[in-house]
Amino acid sequence: MPTLAELVESGDIERLNDWLNETNTVEIAEELARLDPEQRAVPFRLLPKDEAIEVFEALDPTDQQALLDSLRDERVVQLFEAMDPDDRARLVDEIPAKVARRLLAGLSPWERALTSTLLGYPEDTAGRIMSPEYVSLRAGMSAEQALDKVRRAGRSAETVYALPVTDDQRHLIGAIGLRDVVLADPDQRIGDLMDPDVYSARIDDDQETVARLIGEANLLALPIVDTENRLVGIVTVDDAIEILEEEETEDIARTGGAEPVGRPYFTVSVFRLARTRIVWLFLLIFAASLTVSVLDVFQATLEQVVTLSLFIPLLIGTGGNTGAQSATTVVRALAVGEVRFEDLPRVVFREARVGLMLGLGLGTIAFVAVSLLFDLNMGLVVGLSVATICTYASTVGSLLPILAGRLGLDPAVLSAPSITTIVDASGLVIYFLIAKAVLGI
């Protein structure tokens, strides 16, 4: 079967139409995102309106923006009006202010008010991702009245499956699932049926916290309240999944020593990719220049025993790898909440013991191998260095991410590459001190 790109290039509209008919919307969105931006308008225009909106919502905000640029204006407004307000806010966020104003102008006053309210909250907070299109109930309603309200207001709401319950001042006092409303006797009171121990988040809570709570408590939607516990919106589970994926991608980028680009891979230019990486590489190469100084200090030793230089890459590599292992473990445990700052002594002690075990194992192997291939003294130097560097690297690798988190940094920033570079220089000092002691130079 030909790919979408081939079909677009061939210009065979009929076969393109066949392909669009046979393919589901998620796949269409994926294939669309993999085309060059200027190729995307043609297949998109061929979609029926309903399907076009589904495909559009399945795209990432940056791809949505690129698509909007390439479509004619009436079509843009149609699309924009059909989106959910929170998706719309996320899109507007990425669009130049001028374009954003033009887009907002095409909306009905009600739709525009929704989007603007959302836009008032800082980035990455619950306020920014919540939807104000929810259905809420009152404690005094009967189950039948509640079901009627769902029937009246449910068409445009983001979800009707998780229903927050409020008092007369819109204070959040409970929640109930549509299932319980449907299954109840028609005249039971919502106040008696609802769960009064309701999870909620504040409008200025971090979006990642909100998303993790939804995942851990198995919620379909989380009510969002203002400082006075008044209900202002809900965040749904599909948004939670998207946010978790974004946050993972960020963490992973930082773990690899690059700033997150926040866009799908093929939409980022080579130049921009290089820019997200060069700052880190520069910092790391600058830190690595410390290794040059260390070696410079020990140059006399190196000149006496050139064999010592043979093991430099192996030793710093092993130190870096051990440090990276413990750093990635700890960064992940911090991200999912298994480890917190107050666990620092316990974690560092654990990782130090892990490092010692690894060091003893690998050090013994290194001692035997180097003793056989070179001589007993070199074996002793390399074996002892491996053992010490492993213990040290594992300890530092667990310590730094936790401290970074405490200082309000993303722990992933002090992960593998930084740890490796830090361990490189100090590992060399350890190596040469051991060499001088054992070889008596």
Add this chain to the structure above:
Amino acid sequence: MPTLAELVESGDIERLNDWLNETNTVEIAEELARLDPEQRAVPFRLLPKDEAIEVFEALDPTDQQALLDSLRDERVVQLFEAMDPDDRARLVDEIPAKVARRLLAGLSPWERALTSTLLGYPEDTAGRIMSPEYVSLRAGMSAEQALDKVRRAGRSAETVYALPVTDDQRHLIGAIGLRDVVLADPDQRIGDLMDPDVYSARIDDDQETVARLIGEANLLALPIVDTENRLVGIVTVDDAIEILEEEETEDIARTGGAEPVGRPYFTVSVFRLARTRIVWLFLLIFAASLTVSVLDVFQATLEQVVTLSLFIPLLIGTGGNTGAQSATTVVRALAVGEVRFEDLPRVVFREARVGLMLGLGLGTIAFVAVSLLFDLNMGLVVGLSVATICTYASTVGSLLPILAGRLGLDPAVLSAPSITTIVDASGLVIYFLIAKAVLGI
């Protein structure tokens, strides 16, 4: 406020009770998981039955198992019976066969049948995570009849919000949300209301594929079918979130050069942590011994110009970091489906250009710095080496994960640490060849 650990150690049951009353179930589960296993039974026994089940379900399967070990038998059976079948299957999976049989024996025949059916499917497949407790509709039903069926069967179902529709042979022919059933006229036919373009997955599909589809298509539940397209179960969005989190943790562990442990951090013994890491470290140190051979080959050159050894850590560090950046980017793009095997040439060409840009930038800086601090020739050697190694590392870093994926390996396996080690040895060869050419030795 005292921590749970302090309260347990103090033995003050009254204050412990107060704490449990004030704390929500997710937090209780989190705190419980952070206690030593033998401390957990006391606070758990103090919980009212309903809350105990909620706390129990919020724990990871390994923590659940540890807790079961420490509770008396009747209580275990109670807990087990109250769990959803798919959660139960996941727990049984981690329990020794003998204990599993004893647990299954305590169930009602119906509950036991559910669990056993689930247990027949291979690990990490849709069959293993699906729930057979769903409510399905027939196309010929009216909306009113459908709502009646939800009322009758909905109490014990895993979800009633996403309702698969089947024909008389249980073939999946569509799906409908409870919202549309509630909002419809009572006598409209389900067959006219339902969406016939229904997403589904096969029982032997990989669980990660299933979870990603649920996330991308914004589903509350995905119908699972057998080879003949007959409905056998559903996977719900809360399970999808859990699976995605597990898979991320695995990827991240591999990115850091360790085998995933698949358990919360504090439940893994130091010895087991070391075991997940030593195999990788050993392979890496074995690969790194190649660097010793490379340096051995160039030992004459090194003896002539000892200054060359000063830049070894810096050069291989920079190569490793550049390779790690491109590898992590590509591994993540593969994981979320932005890049596939057929994109290989395009990706490698992109990353080669990124590497060249980075190399030119950093190489120039290195050239200037080393020329000033040492001499022009050394500056030239180091600058050229940085430029070449960056380009090379970025290319290799993108190539290997895609090839690994093609061979059916987890691309994360050929990520940062492996790339670093591979680039180390070849980077040294590049360095010494350039040095010999420039310095004429």
